[in-house]
Amino acid sequence: MVKVTIDGVEVSVEPGTTILNAARQIGGDVVPPAMCYYSKLPGTGGKCRTCLVEVAAGSAADPRPMPKLVASCSTPVQDGMVVNNKSSQRVHDNRGGVVEFLLANHPLDCPICDQAGECHLQDLGYEHGSAKTRYEEDRRIFEPIDIGNKIKLHMNRCILCYRCVYVANQLTDKRVHGVLHRGEHAEISTYIEQAVDNDFSGNMIDVCPVGALTDRTFRFKSRVWFLKPMEAERSCSKCCGKAVVWMFGNEIYRVTARKDQFGEVEEIEQKTAWLCNDCRFEKKEVTDWNVLGPRVINRQSVISQGKYATTIDKPVKRIS
């Protein structure tokens, strides 16, 4: 085991653990945000640069600080490493810069975006972004396209995290989509407009941190915070059948995988609980599912709106 100190909190982790995963073991405020890293998809990470942290001491053997900020998702810890995340102004400034870059070409169409309310870029913008933009140029524009009959791609909103490409690489047998062009013109696209047709392609929607890939069976049906997330399961021959169904009254509006506090699909019985397209897109009747009970929601999340009585709802002082 190696010891690493992150924002003054010491933690012992397995050798080879990345700084980000060590921070996740501590939890709370010291966890750097991650837009492209996805622990369930090997190979992801290093691209978005939002998880940059400052290494104040490389290791006990060589306590020199690292000159550059490092991507915590792809830098393994060393014994005696001292890392500053929240406590470093330099990290805060540069992360703000990265958020500004991510938002530079983003259309900011949250009011009509299905991801609003559960969007990582929204959270990140709220924490690090500034209220005004300095970007006066024309934003790059793509037409939304359908990839397959179930998934819509809004390239304008994409931050090119490559997660969906890794899903296609690792979950489906034949990858038919990837990144075209380069630089500012890079875009996610299907191989010569070919439709993505695979039983597990729907998981792209779950891993997408923004509203670039959305569920066509749910688009514009409802805002996510009007729905009640319920844990549900069904027996499925293709996948684990353990999902979250988002209900309004007695109707199922959409089905997603169960996600943990970092927005990643949960592991159930040591296996990542990916969903097949049947469960995700076809099974929208209450009779299809065995609804287990309400899903625990983070109180700070916008999805908890109206679902818990908050202190502000209670009368502070009786007015008579």
Place this chain on the structure above:
Amino acid sequence: MTNRKLLLEHLDVPGIQGIDAYVKHGGYASLKKALQKMSPDEVVEEVKKSGLRGRGGAGFPTGLKWSFLAKPEGIPRYLVCNADESEPGTFKDRYLMEKIPHLLVEGMILSSYALGAKTSYIYIRGEFMYVLEILQNAINEAYAKGYLGKNIFGSGFDHDLVITPGGGAYICGEETALLESLEGKRGNPRIKPPFPAVKGLWASPTVVNNVESIAAVVPIVRDGGDAYASIGIGKSTGTKLVSACGNLERPGVYEIELGLSVEEFIYGDNYCRGIAKGKKLKACVPGGSSVPILPHHLVTKTAAGEQRLMTYESLADGGFQSGSMLGSGGFIVFDEDQCIVRNTWNFTRFYAHESCGQCSPCREGTGWMEKVLHRLETGKGHLRDIDLLADINKKIEGNTICPLGDAAAWPVAAAIRHFRDEFEWHVTHPEEAQIRNYGLIQQPLVA
């Protein structure tokens, strides 16, 4: 100063492209010497002694790089030559490969022997197809003579040399992107660690070297590392190819001894012979487009008033505040009529076009800088844009996966640092800025 030539010594020999003329003038003697009289470690030792530093731009000691190569049992090792020379202003490798292709071929076999690589690759830029043919010819000749293939010079050393063209992407000059491209994938730089010396081509230990570095191994083995180290000053040893271009009386590729003064290089009769048409020097980019620009008063003298020399240390004297870098040796000179804003925009346009788009600061930042600079150049900018640019490049620098982000940020930062008044002039004199640009390309290269 004497002007010894190690690489371009036989440049004027007729037919030096062919193997017969090359062998007649001492070619493949180093290879014979190494294979018959030296062990691989002795070759590495000579290169270490020579103090040869990577000629691709970073200036990392080649011998040290070689000694980092992991040597696990049962896993092949590879040597890859980076001939993807695409930095604006740099054309020395192309010149060397075109004129004396056998020097690179000999260097490749020699270096592979030192590293224990059974197969080596030359990854050549896609635009250099005619150079590829020249090199392929040279390789075929070497195979025919038995300098490549099985049991070279009866030493029991087998070697195969393969040449592969890239698709013409600047980013594939970054070593890990080059390896990705060589493996047949999209040329995105890899996240380091692991470094190529541990996990490179096909997850095997790999050394990636510049053309000129590999060619320089030939004279090092021939004359010995100490003889090579005796040329030059301090840690800048040996000779360097410099491709001089811009407003010079006699631009071209020169082989110089490191330690030559910059003044001698620009104005000397043996070199560039001064600024074209008798104009005055305005600025100089001494090491390819990605290094900071130097204003005229810092080109021949450092900020401390010392003479500036063509060495890694002297050109970097003063840090980025008043210095630059030797870089890849793309020596670009501007006369008094050149517009620094336009030049900076041009460089940035290049980087915006060539960014791979993998990590966000570089993908969005280079495009953003290009747009702001284009606005400034065409007289549509605001004074606040200058500070905005300075801030954007601070957010890019050091925060990217590969050095392309730095390469895009440094020239802009330096141009603003040294020529801020010119940027301001573009804002305060928008009409003049537009008139001056009349007739020139106005739209960005990337539509």
